[in-house]
Amino acid sequence: MSNANYYQGLAKSMMFTIVLVSFTPLLVIALITGYQYSVSYKEKVEAHLRELVLKHDQSVDSYLEEKVAEIQVLAEVVGGDRLKAEAEITSLHNALVRSHGSDFVDLGIVNADGIQVAYAGPYELLGADYSDAEWFKSVRQRKVFVSDVIFGLRGVPHFIVALLIDVGGQEWVLKATLDFIAINNLVEDIRIGETGLAFIINRDGEFQTTPRRDMTAEVPLLKRMLADSSNRSILGRGRAAITMTDDPASGREMLYVTSPLKGGDWFMVYQQDAGDAYSALSRIRNLGLVVLLLGAIGIAVMAYLMARRMARKVEEADQEKEMMNDQVVEAGKLASVGELAAGIAHEINNPVAIMVEEAGWIQDLLDEGLDRDDNEREVQRALSQIRSQGSRCREITHKLLSFARKIDPTVERLCVNELIREMATFCEQRAKYANVRIETSLVDAVPQVEASPSEMQQVLLNLINNAIDAMDPGGGQLDIMSRVEDGHVVVSISDTGCGIPKANLQRIFDPFFTTKPVGKGTGLGLSIIYGIINKMDGEISVNSVVNKGTVFTIRLPAASDGVRCATGMEPGGADSPAEEK
Template sequence: MNIKGIFKPEFWDADPKSAGPYKQLFDYKRIWQLCIGILVAVSLVPILIMASIDFSVTRGAIISENTLEAARTTSNTRRSVSYFLEERKSALQLLVEMHDFRSFHDPEKLGEMLSSLKKSFGGFIDLGVINKAGKQVAYVGPYNLEGREYAGQDWFEQTVEQGIYISEVFLGFRDSPHLVIALKHMLDEKTNHFKILRATLDTKQFNGILSSLVLSAGEDVFLVNREGILQTPSKWNGEIFSKIGFELPEESFRTKVEQISYRKGAPAMVGYAYLENTPFVLLYVKTEAEYMGGWQSSRDTVTWFTIISIAVIILVMWAVASYLVDRIYIADMTRSKALQQMEHHNRMASIGRLAAGVAHEINNPLAIINEKAGLLKDLFTFSKAYDADERVIGLVDSVIGSVERCGRITKRLLGFSRQTDMEFRPVYPRKVIDTVLSFLDKEAEYRCIDVSVDVDDGIYEVVTDRGKLEQVLLNLINNAFQAMKDGGALWIRVERGDEGQVLFSVKDNGCGIPESDLKRIFEPFYSTKKQSGGTGLGLSITYGLVQDLGGEMKVQSQLGKGTEFSFMLPVVPNINGES
């Protein structure tokens, strides 16, 4: 089956409802569609289901893995930031516990404490002592802040109320990002006498905790306050004090991971934790393109491979189903054609038997007529009453001649109808042609068809089956008569071919055969004369008879100019493998 036959097999245009004695048994197009549907369902549906499950499971595993990684990174960073702040708060508490608060009023002593904090921890800028009234009574640092009033400020009120205060990152009059840690220390609980130790820290070490993390291009870690204002620089949200571009998740002092829309609606994963007793919220953001990128690339590769594989599978199933159903269709049509050809042969055999019977029955009265006519002639001959009447003797001779002619016709009918089994005998091509033409000489005479027979010198006899050769020539000459108009010409030629072969040709000047039909004229049931009663079996049977005789048939034709059928027969056929 060629490529065209795969995509449009023979059964495609067949009509399952077509009438006829041997119409097709099944709707082969429907069978083909069912085959394709079943093959696709059985082979592709499990593949697609498994691919869908694998897609879902793999995606879920990657999301779960990255969720755990985000939670782990967020938790570790939260502990680092909390430890940083807790460490400095504890250092201040230790100073308060180890020293009498009255020594904090000594600038030298307070300076030594600040120097010690810078050496031990780093990041401290200044220290100040504020009394109960909110006045800074002692200060050591780069600015002149001694005597500054803080009463009524939020941080002072919160420190008084809660005992400790950690501020957001802010600029203040220093015009530099910093944060404040303040501790309340009770001097006398009965009189509620207390003082506050206030320390200012820069954000270099604070920011260093986050910048030291090893992050990929699609990850970002930063701190914000409870209003979503950046407290540390962010890769995508900008510098300190910028507003982040998404809503903060709900408050939770435990690490959580959620999915959010980030950066122009792009999906992302955010790990977050609110730092207890601080205004800070730690955010870890990882874009979906980052954590799903590798999987998406592999998914695209697998998807394309799957699509190509499915296309190849469907193409193969299409081809296999087309081939198998087409073979069944051809077998069904061959069965139908064989039955119809068998019926034709049976009909021809019946006609042959009928012709033999008719010829036999006609021979009997012909014999009586011939006998009586001969007796009349004898009587007329020996009777002197009719001796001189030549007209009467001529009538009797005419009757006897007609009887002999009828006898020859019936003899030919009997000879033609009795050729059943293959029997190779020497025959004379000229005599065979004359015998066949005797059946058609009246039609040729009536239609003024000029029949020319040319047999090369030296061709005397051919060992072949006479009956089959007669049938081949009769079919070809009869087809030529049908193709010609009245007054046409027919040429029958016998000549020497290759060594040990004889070439027979029958040529007419009729209508010719279209080039598109030449390749199919020997196919059974293919006919260009179906509307006029053609069965499409004549040339097919003729072609088979020539092959039975060990020959090969060819055809040449030009539309409107005529057709020539030729076949080559061996002078002595190869019987049982011997020449």
Template structure:
């Protein structure tokens, strides 16, 4: 039965804990999920906007750079004639002036006639007379004001690109000749414009042409065979900006954020690339910290739910045990009431025959006295009749005490004289003590004030403790000492025996319900528990002192009335004694 109860309480504890955890954590998860989602969306949008702004700004820088170089060459074709620019000294002087003015951006200058042959050249290479009629940059620039080539190796076998300005619309020639002014742009200087875009640890930028060939120096930390496969276009800005943000899977298994924008009228593309984990590193750290807080809160909720549910179920269990104890107490009280009624009935039935027997013995004694001289065995008969009268009187006293005890079942609180009550209970237990060879010793202060308590409940407490003490000494006999006196505004009742004592391991459980050391069938384990409950119900205390082999002592403290009430009670006692003396 206890195992089944424990299982049911365990199930209840788990259910309560589960309900509390569900009710507490479900909103936490819901709100936390919404916060996480909103935070991630807002932060990602912020990162994308920042990267798009950076790329857009650098796109403008690169385009402005190219336009400036085109404008500078256009100025030359408009300011100087074909004859001036084809003069080697003048062209060399012009190149040096431009390098001094704009830095070493311009590597060389050359004038190409309409047949594609370079007729004038200033620069570090020997390219005078070079034929560009089949060169892509030359062919692509025909029919345009200016043209910018892709990066290529060319005759000099080093990466570079060319800006070409045609004279047919850029300047007038007296002889009507068409020619082209070309300039080589320093590849490294141009690459530095893009390499300056560095964000985080893995972010870098580069320029690709329509064929996907690098137009700037490839980043040192980029794998040469890395292939990016876009799987989501996160944000496409306005058409005039031309900035596209994409998420891509790399051939190395990593996820990348790429931001791209068109350059040179769509011939080139500026690409910014960064590992997604690096781009969102601050967000990931914030999410990890927030998740740790949420997990800590969730763990705290689980721990508190389990703790509170167990505490609550333990309280329920204690209430159920108290109810069960009350039910058993009611059963025990009913049994005591039935026994009291039975004892009253038996005492009443016995008392009538005993009274008649005593009356008849007295009558026979009167007859004997009338015939005193005629009966030879008068003395023996008189002695026998006296013995009958004495024992009959004793039976009458016993039945009166049984009737008195049985009738005091009212649990109402009243003034109770403890010494007198203890004497009555001792008289009832006297015969049992004689059979157990137990000597009784009383030390009762009959002048102490009464206590406010229920007579029947006190009877139950004292009778239980006295019977337990006698039963503990049944095998070898012993001595039962009962004392009662006032101490520190309390009535102290001590019931001590010289029995075997109580083991130290059992002292802490002696008042627990259903705990007993008696053999099966000789004790319910409720006696001391009921005593404990009744004494505390009266506002008192009960404790036990015991040494194994030296007996046990039960001390009961019951509150006395206030000092004023005690003083009035003593005055009433003195008054009654004086009245009794006067009557006497």
């Protein structure tokens, strides 16, 4: 993954985290508050509808009770004998009309056989036979009876208030016909919203008032609803039941409020579309969703800006860290060069001494003259020796300058075996001074790896120098091996030095941790190595036994195309320390 993709992924991760941490509490609060408000609002609406239905329920019940009371008072005050007189009942009917308007349509007296013997009203009903009428049968059992809305003999909707009276030891019935319009108007006054309507229905599903729309499809549902309500024994005077169900006609969710009338024979039913009943709740919910959406957008925008800003800060910090790491690596490299200075100086001193000696010999030969004996041939030999030793010095200084140049992190294909041979040769003089024998065992045709050559030089040089330090001054054996395992190039550097205590093994790669004497080690070498190997997607491990030695193992992934290095010969000069001249 490139650095750009890494920082983009980091910005997305931070943005997601900020949005999650910021939006989750907002969403939870919105859900809890919305739920509590919804429950509270619905309870308030339902309580209002119960109160409204019960109020009209009581109005209808009061209306019926009032009419029944008036008929009872009329019967007690006037008496049954007088009510049978045509003139008397007409006079009473006129008085009722003047007091109550058109509520009392007519009055009549019905004998025990169901024949109306006296009548006052707009219809020709004198002598009408009511012996088979349900209201006539019911009043003889209940004494007082209010009928359902019927069409009867007149063919228009009305209902009857009947009272059983005693006239001369015989049972007579005082019948008053009440206008259907009065009760219908009381019920139609219940109008809330666009879909709210009310009506009165009996237990058989027969409408006692006229709904504002066709309710035929709802009759089976209403009958089941009233039956279920009765079975639950929740209906009674002063009670109202609320049911939420789908409307059979429209399929929409409907709210039903039911309350009993007339001792449970009738039911006041209020019906309203649930969406209409809770329309204010829907508006508040929509407003809440808009606010929540705007809040989410605001959080997302701020999270995006903050994440980008934080990612840029991290990128800048990483760049500064990388620069500092490069400086530390460079300083470590220069320190390694300093440690090699003595060996390099001795390596250069030998050929320089030879060149000085040969130059003096040439001077002596020139003083004698080139024409004597083999002086000319000897001069030629001396010049050739000077030229050879100069090339040797140039090669040594070239290697030193090549190693000491600034670290170049550019990744390229390289052969690990070549770097091992170069670093082994480079450290040979220092190893001789420490009486350390360097041996290499490198597998042929090892795969190439993708790494920075200068950084790999730093890794190998630091590990070799550390191994030499661990065996100084007693000397020992330093083995450098390469092999191939599971698509990785493995390099191990082992020594026979003092080893690393077990307690320190977990800390050796920590920055500034060192067991060397004060002033000799910075504690950065292994930390630098660890960072370089990790950057190459490699691994470095250590195994050490005190007083027996240490083995550092590096695993580097082989190049993806599997190209191998050319087979080369092992450098013999690294196998044994040379004698000083």
